[in-house]
Every structure is written in C-alpha cells, then in structure tokens.
Amino acid sequence: MIDLYHFGFSTCSQKVRMVLAEKGLDFTSHEIDLLSGAQHDPAYVALNPNHVVPTLVDGGRVFLESTLINEYLDEAYPERPLMPESAADRHAARMWTKLLDQRVHPATGTVTFALGPRNMILQQPKEVRESNIEAIPDPEARKRRRSVIEHGVDAPEFAAALAAMVELLDRAEKALADQTWLTGSNFGLADAAIIPYVLRLDHLAMQPLLGPTVRPRLSDWYQRTQLRPSFQLAIAEWAPAEVIDLMRAQGEPEWPKIERILAGAEG
Numbered sequence: 556m557i558d559l560y561h562f563g564f565s566t567c568s569q570k571v572r573m574v575l576a577e578k579g580l581d582f583t584s585h586e587i588d589l590l591s592g593a594q595h596d597p598a599y600v601a602l603n604p605n606h607v608v609p610t611l612v613d614g615g616r617v618f619l620e621s622t623l624i625n626e627y628l629d630e631a632y633p634e635r636p637l638m639p640e641s642a643a644d645r646h647a648a649r650m651w652t653k654l655l656d657q658r659v660h661p662a663t664g665t666v667t668f669a670l671g672p673r674n675m676i677l678q679q680p681k682e683v684r685e686s687n688i689e690a691i692p693d694p695e696a697r698k699r700r701r702s703v704i705e706h707g708v709d710a711p712e713f714a715a716a717l718a719a720m721v722e723l724l725d726r727a728e729k730a731l732a733d734q735t736w737l738t739g740s741n742f743g744l745a746d747a748a749i750i751p752y753v754l755r756l757d758h759l760a761m762q763p764l765l766g767p768t769v770r771p772r773l774s775d776w777y778q779r780t781q782l783r784p785s786f787q788l789a790i791a792e793w794a795p796a797e798v799i800d801l802m803r804a805q806g807e808p809e810w811p812k813i814e815r816i817l818a819g820a821e822g
C-alpha cells in the first residue's frame with residue numbers, strides 16, 4: 556500500500572497525484588496543512604527532514620523529492636508507462652523536470668506567496684507567522700518567503716520569479732509546435748509535472764498568459780490536460796472552489812501591476 560503525505564494545493568503534491576492517477580494507483584492520504592505549519596511538526600520532519608511535501612512511503616521505504624518520486628513510481632509500477640520510450644525523449648522529459656526543480660518551482664513559491672495566501676498569512680498572529688517562516692530550513696527560501704509576505708508583488712524577488720514562470724510557458728508553447736504532448740504523442744511525466752505550474756498561474760488570475768491568442772498551443776494543451784480523468788482525480792477534487800475563488804480574488808487586483816512588470820521585462 557502506498558502512503559502519500561501531501562497538501563491539496565501544493566504543486567509538488569499535485570504532480571505526484573497526477574502520476575498516481577495516470578497509473579491507476581491508490582494511496583492512503585495524509586494531508587499536511589502547509590498553511591498552519593504542519594510540515595514543521597517533529598513527527599513529520601522525522602519522515603521528511605526538508606520540512607516539505609510530498610513524501611511517499613511504499614513497502615516501508617520513504618521516498619522524497621517529487622520528480623524522483625514520479626520516476627520511482629513509473630519504474631516500480633511499469634504498467635501504463637509515463638516515461639517516453641526513446642532515450643532522446645527521456646532526456647527531453649528530464650530537461651523539463653530539471654527546469655522545474657531548479658528554476659520554476661522556487662519561482663512559483665515566490666509568485667504564489669506574493670499573491671495567494673499572503674493576506675491570510677498576514678492576518679495570523681505575528682509569532683505564528685514568524686515561527687513558520689523561521690522553521691524553513693533553507694536560508695534562501697526563508698529569506699524569499701519573508702520578503703514576499705512583507706512586500707507582495709513589490710518584493711525585489713517577484714519580477715524574476717514571474718519571468719521564470721513565463722519562460723516555462725514560452726518553452727512549452729515551442730515544444731508543442733510539432734507534437735501533441737510535451738515529449739511526444741503520449742501524455743508523459745513532463746506533462747504531469749508541468750500542469751500544476753500552469754494551473755497555478757490560472758488560479759492566481761493570470762489567465763491572459765494562457766489565452767488562445769497569446770499561446771495557442773499551450774492553451775490547447777491546458778484544455779486537453781484538464782479533460783483527462785487524472786486531472787479530475789488528482790487536482791480538481793483536491794481544490795475546493797472557495798479556495799480557488801479566494802486565490803483569484805487576491806490575484807485579480809494585482810493584474811495591472813503584473814502586466815506592467817511583464818512589459819518592463821520585455822522592454
């Protein structure tokens with residue numbers, strides 16, 4: 556039996572749940588509420604010393620790191636493979652996941668916290684907020700989190716983080732020029748890994764970046780991915796409408812400012 560420690564809205568949790576769903580694997584769910592700081596609970600830290608979700612436990616072994624968890628699942632449960640067949644396409648899949656891990660994922664944290672849960676966190680008692688920030692083990696991540704919670708989209712880290720996310724969209728648009736999915740003719744690990752990041756922009760009221768006139772192939776890929784049963788099971792069912800509405804409501808008033816930041820990056 557597979558146990559998954561995860562959080563409904565976390566991108567890394569979404570991408571592992573996408574792979575579980577695509578492969579038809581059941582799991583026992585253990586939700587770790589990131590907003591209340593449950594990732595810092597000593598019992599959880601004993602499982603995941605990085606204070607992050609997801610953590611997967613299978614056959615008594617503990618697996619960390621969402622990209623590696625997804626590769627593990629694809630190898631351990633080889634039916635319905637998600638890694639492409641050819642060596643060249645496998646390299647392409649790993650280029651995508653490396654880009655996410657190195658650049659896009661930290662950027663998404665910055666963009667999300669500058670817009671989405673920021674107001675809610677600002678309403679927490681200062682000592683709760685501070686102790687959750689102080690508990691982030693990586694000093695760089697801790698510094699970024701404090702800065703975006705304090706300054707929102709005006710934080711000095713925001714523009715570069717947004718640019719990293721837009722670069723992901725542009726790369727995807729290009730990759731989809733001559734293939735149906737990001738690494739070929741089948742939905743694969745790269746598609747499962749990227750959908751949460753595209754969705755996040757949508758949830759933060761940045762739909763104009765995903766529109767059919769701006770990025771037609773990405774827009775079509777996004778629609779097709781949302782129609783997959785795995786999306787319903789792994790993402791939609793874990794995303795209460797009222798939370799999405801709240802995220803959009805936080806993002807919407809900032810859109811004009813975001814547009815100006817994007818225009819500045821292009822100009």
Ligand SMILES: N[C@@H](CCC(=O)N[C@@H](CS)C(=O)NCC(=O)O)C(=O)O
Nearest residue numbers: 565566567606607608609620621622
């Ligand atoms: N490289 C890790 C990153 C995991 C990560 O950053 N998870 C986020 C949620 S997507 C988290 O748990 N953050 C804890 C926090 O916000 O304090 C992975 O891919 O598993």
